Amino acid sequence: xxxxxxxxxxxxxxxxxxxxxFDIARGESFGxxxxxxxxxxxxxRMISCMSPVSGGTLRVLGLDPATDGPAIRGRIGxxxxxxxxxxxxxxxxxxxxxxxYFDLPRKVIRERADRLLEFAQLTERAHDRVDPLSGxxxxxxxxxxxxxxxxxxxxxxxxxxxxxxxxxxxxxDRLYRxxxxxxxxxxxxxxxxxxxxxCDRLVVMDHGRFAAAGxxxxxxxxxxxxxxVELRFQSGHHEAMAAALDGLASRAEVLPDxxxxxxxxxxxxxAEVHARGLAPESALVRRSTLEDVFLRLTGRTLVD
Amino acid sequence: xxxxAAPSEGTGPAVGARRRPTPLWLRAVGxxxxxxxxxxxxxxxxxxxxxxxxxxAMGVGLGSxxxxxxxxxxxxxxxxxxxxxxxxxxxxxxxxxxxxxxxxAAIKWVRTYFAMLATPLRVVDxxxxxxAWIAVRLxxxxxxxxxxxxxxxxxxxxxxxxxxxxxxLGGLAFAAPIAAFAATQEKDVGFTTIxxxxxxxxxxxxxxxxxxxxxPGWLQPVAYATPLYHGVELCRDLVLGTTGVxxxxxxxxxxxxxAVGxxxxxxxxxxxxxx
Numbered sequence: 001x002x003x004x005x006x007x008x009x010x011x012x013x014x015x016x017x018x019x020x021x022f023d024i025a026r027g028e029s030f031g032x033x034x035x036x037x038x039x040x041x042x043x044x045r046m047i048s049c050m051s052p053v054s055g056g057t058l059r060v061l062g063l064d065p066a067t068d069g070p071a072i073r074g075r076i077g078x079x080x081x082x083x084x085x086x087x088x089x090x091x092x093x094x095x096x097x098x099x100x101y102f103d104l105p106r107k108v109i110r111e112r113a114d115r116l117l118e119f120a121q122l123t124e125r126a127h128d129r130v131d132p133l134s135g136x137x138x139x140x141x142x143x144x145x146x147x148x149x150x151x152x153x154x155x156x157x158x159x160x161x162x163x164x165x166x167x168x169x170x171x172x173d174r175l176y177r178x179x180x181x182x183x184x185x186x187x188x189x190x191x192x193x194x195x196x197x198x199c200d201r202l203v204v205m206d207h208g209r210f211a212a213a214g215x216x217x218x219x220x221x222x223x224x225x226x227x228x229v230e231l232r233f234q235s236g237h238h239e240a241m242a243a244a245l246d247g248l249a250s251r252a253e254v255l256p257d258x259x260x261x262x263x264x265x266x267x268x269x270x271a272e273v274h275a276r277g278l279a280p281e282s283a284l285v286r287r288s289t290l291e292d293v294f295l296r297l298t299g300r301t302l303v304d
Numbered sequence: 305x306x307x308x309a310a311p312s313e314g315t316g317p318a319v320g321a322r323r324r325p326t327p328l329w330l331r332a333v334g335x336x337x338x339x340x341x342x343x344x345x346x347x348x349x350x351x352x353x354x355x356x357x358x359x360x361a362m363g364v365g366l367g368s369x370x371x372x373x374x375x376x377x378x379x380x381x382x383x384x385x386x387x388x389x390x391x392x393x394x395x396x397x398x399x400x401x402x403x404x405x406x407x408x409a410a411i412k413w414v415r416t417y418f419a420m421l422a423t424p425l426r427v428v429d430x431x432x433x434x435x436a437w438i439a440v441r442l443x444x445x446x447x448x449x450x451x452x453x454x455x456x457x458x459x460x461x462x463x464x465x466x467x468x469x470x471x472x473l474g475g476l477a478f479a480a481p482i483a484a485f486a487a488t489q490e491k492d493v494g495f496t497t498i499x500x501x502x503x504x505x506x507x508x509x510x511x512x513x514x515x516x517x518x519x520p521g522w523l524q525p526v527a528y529a530t531p532l533y534h535g536v537e538l539c540r541d542l543v544l545g546t547t548g549v550x551x552x553x554x555x556x557x558x559x560x561x562x563a564v565g566x567x568x569x570x571x572x573x574x575x576x577x578x579x
Binding site: 011048051052069070073074076083085086087088089097100101103146149 | 579
C-alpha cells in the first residue's frame, strides 16, 4: 500500500524526517511510535499527500504523491491530529459536506452516514451541532468522516491524544473493529499501550529516523527482558542505589524518579534487593512494554 | 510486502465513476453553500435592508437637500449619482469581508481548508472554490441592490443589468488580493488596519458620494488610481447608460487587479497550506 525509500522531509534547515525506508502491506495495521517532534506527523502528512516530499521516493497505493495527489487522497481516509470539523454544522452535515468533496452522490453519503454514525455511536446526535460534543465524540466523528469515502487506507495521526481513558478505550475498540474488517491502518502515537493494542507492526521513531522496527512482541523480546522491577527510593539516591544493586539484573536504568531493573525473573530480583538489605519506598514487578524498548533505544521516556 | 497496491475493489471512488466528475473547485463551493444555508434568511434580509436604508437616507434625504442647492451632480440628480456608487462600495465591502475572517477561519480556527485538502481537492481548488463562492455572494447582493435601485427609479438603461457582473468584478478585485494577504496572517489585527487605512478612505473618497473632481487637485490622481473609483465609475455608467471608452479602462483595471490578486493568492495559499 505504501512504500518509502530514503524518505526525507525538510523545513528549511531543519530535517524532520531523515531518510527512512518502510513498506506497509494491505490489511496491516502499521504504527509510528515516538515522542513529540520525532517526525511522525511529517511522515503522515507526506503519505496523505498533504505535504510535499523533500527527498527520496514515496509511493502510495502504487501512485506518486507528487503527480497523483488527488487520486491518492481520493482513496485515503485521514484522521488529522487537530480536528478540522465544522463546529457550526450538525454531525450529519459534516459527513454530507465531506462526502461531497469526494463527489459521492448525496444518497450514497446519506446511506453510509447512517451506518458510520452507528459505528461511531453518534446516531442520537446526528442532528446536533458539533460544537458541544465531547472530545471523544469529535474524534469518533472525525473517524466516521474519514471513512465516508470508503477508503483503502485509513491514516490516524495521534487518534487518542487528549482523550480521557474511557474515551480512549472506546476508540480503540472501534479501531480494532476496523482492523478486523481488513481496513489498512496507519497510526502514529506516543502511547505505547496504544501501539501494543492496535499495531501489527511498528517502527520506533526518534529524531527523524527509525530506531527499530518489528512487531510489538518482537521488539520487546529483542530490546528488553521479560520482566521489569520498578523501584522507588528517596529522591536523589537512585544513582547510589544502582551501584548497590550491581550484578542483580541484566541491565539497570536510572530515571529521575525511579530505578528500573531488567530481568527474566522479577520476583527473584526483588527478593534479592531485600536480601541485600535495601528498602525501596515502593516496588513493582511488571512485564516489559514498548516504553522499555524506547528507553533502551533512546535513553529517554516517550511522554515527558 | 506489497510494493504496489491492488486496485480498489469497486468501492469508494467507483460510485461516482458513471457520472461526469464534478470539478474539484466546485466541490469546495458546495461547502460554502452548505455553510450559508444556516444564515441565508438574515443575510438576504440584510441585503435588502441596507440599500433601502442607504438610498432613503443618502439618496432621497441628503439628495433633496443637495438638489435644491446645486440642481445636478455630474449632470444627474444626487440619488442617481450616489446609488450606483453605493452598489460598487457595497461590493467592495462584501468582497473584503468575505476574504478576511473567513479565510483566516478556514486556515486557523475551523481549519476547513485542511479538511478539504485531505480529500481530492488541491490548494488551487480550495482557493478557486472560495473565490467562486465570494463571486456568488457578490452576485446575490448586487442583484438585490439592483432591484432596489430600480424600485427607487434610478435605473436609466437596460445596460444596468450588467451592473451585477460589474459589481462582482469590482468585489473580486478586492477579495482576491485580500485573500492573498489573509493567508499570510497569524492574527486578525491586520484586517483592522485594512479597514482603517484602505477600505474606509476608499469608501469616502473614491467618487461614491461626490465626484472625484471636487477633491483637491493633488489628491485626484490618487483617487483615480484606486480600485473602488473604477468600480464606482463602471457601475454608475452602466446603471445610468453613460458608458464610453473609459468603461473599457475600468473593466481592464479591475480584471488586472483581480488577476494579480489571484496569482498572489495561489502563491500565499500554497505557502501556507502545502508545507
